[in-house]
Amino acid sequence: xxxxxxxxxxxxxxxxxxxxxLRCLQGNGRExxxxxxxxxxxxxxxxLRRVKRLEEVGIIDRYVALVRPEAVGLGLTAYLNxxxxxHTESHKRNPMDLFRASVQSWPEVVECVALTGDMxxxxxxxxxxMAHYSRFIMDTLLKHxxxxxxxxSFVLDRVKATTAVPL
Numbered sequence: 001x002x003x004x005x006x007x008x009x010x011x012x013x014x015x016x017x018x019x020x021x022l023r024c025l026q027g028n029g030r031e032x033x034x035x036x037x038x039x040x041x042x043x044x045x046x047x048l049r050r051v052k053r054l055e056e057v058g059i060i061d062r063y064v065a066l067v068r069p070e071a072v073g074l075g076l077t078a079y080l081n082x083x084x085x086x087h088t089e090s091h092k093r094n095p096m097d098l099f100r101a102s103v104q105s106w107p108e109v110v111e112c113v114a115l116t117g118d119m120x121x122x123x124x125x126x127x128x129x130m131a132h133y134s135r136f137i138m139d140t141l142l143k144h145x146x147x148x149x150x151x152x153s154f155v156l157d158r159v160k161a162t163t164a165v166p167l
Contacts, residue, residue, distance in 0.1 A: 012057045017042060019167045021050055022059070026164040029063045066163060074126045076133055077155040081119035084146045095146035096120070102144055108136045119151070 014022075020040040024031055033044040033051070040047070054060045069077065084095045099121070103112045111124040127133045141147055 012053075012059070014054075014059065018050055018054060018059075021047060022054070023164075023167055025051070025060070026167075069126045073128055076127050076129055078125045078127070078133060079153045079155070080123040080125055080141070081115075081151045082121040082123060082141070082147060083118065083149040084120045085148045099144065099146040102146075106136075106140060108132075108140075 017040055021036055024036045024039055033047040036042075037044045037047045042050075051060065069075070082099075084099055086095070100112075103109050103121075103123070108125045108127050109123050110126050111122075113122050114120065115122055125133070125136065127136060137150070137152075141150060
């Protein structure tokens with residue numbers, strides 16, 4: 001039996017209807033409230049009220065169009081484990097802060113997460129081809145003053161790719 005889950009955002013309770021609505025929206029973010037209402041057993045206006053609340057409390061973060069990289073000429077995806085320098089002169093910014101700020105301006109990096117373990121960050125990089133990847137590594141990443149080392153793995157095949165969280 002499904003109990004009310006608490007959202008960590010503001011300890012907002014979400015019930016089985018909220019979860020059903022979220023599942024519908026994760027499958028198709030452009031679905032009408034009428035169609036969602038039919039699927040979950042609510043009126044369109046009740047679905048709208050619930051969706052607005054889920055947006056306001058931050059459970060629904062944003063709506064996007066998911067673009068297949070290959071369809072727009074970005075045929076190479078790589079995952080890069082990055083290790084940063086740990087010691088820096090005291091008058092300089094923290095290496096992690098400097099790296100985090102720089103990553104925001106690199107369009108090739110579509111995801112960056114901080115890690116536990118030997119490496120500090122994992123980057124998902126999407127580029128046109130190996131030449132583009134080489135330019136990014138040599139001219140951008142390895143020239144960054146905080147970067148000590150990186151290791152790359154290239155995607156051969158996408159076995160599963162979803163943006164949906166398991167509800």
